[in-house]
Amino acid sequence: MTATSGRPQQNAGRARVVLGMVGDKWSLLVVCHLDQGPRRFTELKRAVEGISQRMLTVTLRGLERDGIVTRTVHNVMPPHVTYRLTPMGKTLYEATTPLLQWTIKHLAHIDAAREAYDARTDTWLAGSVQPEH
Template sequence: MDYEHTCMIRGDGGRTLRAILDQICNKWTLLVVATLDQGTLRFTDLHQQVPGISQRMLTLTLRNLERDGLISRTVYAEVPPRVEYTLTPTGKSLIPPALALAGWAIEHVPDIEASRKAYEERR
């Protein structure tokens, strides 16, 4: 089913699809998902393994991923409370396309950098 057909069926002009892609393709989501592909992690461990992410942004990203069903959050009734995050089957299904996109980016870095340099020189 193509994009246009999907939008016609949903009747929302593509808003739902754009919202999902906005979430999946944001700066932090793929890094968090790729990190959780290594296995279940606690918040602190996840924070340490995703370079540059603030605690607030990690919290927001995790909430959105949980809301969308890409991760599960397990709270253990301990003192202090222990919270663990893991990918759901839907979250795991994001790994192959994410790796394909990352591979494409790595393969085309020289082309893109050359194009950017040529563009800046023309300006």
């Protein structure tokens, strides 16, 4: 038996953990920016809108631990660190590019659907309209 077919439930649990990491809202954005080439921490911080310094640190450490990103310390004064995708990280970017493109393409539709839903929910909560069964 192969490693992927030997213990389906164990592999499913492990896969769920990895999917949770790479599927969080920050990891894919970081991977997307690193596909453009090596970046310093401050460059990533500016590029990934809304991410805190702490969350970027946590995200990069997780990606490094899982072999998606490499961290290189440059011995210059002052020292600086760059991050880049590993070969496996590049395949993650390639695999998720369609999802990222779909998200960008449908942002306006999602915003409109949310507004319509919120309007219905607000009306229903106010007691003006009873939910349909």
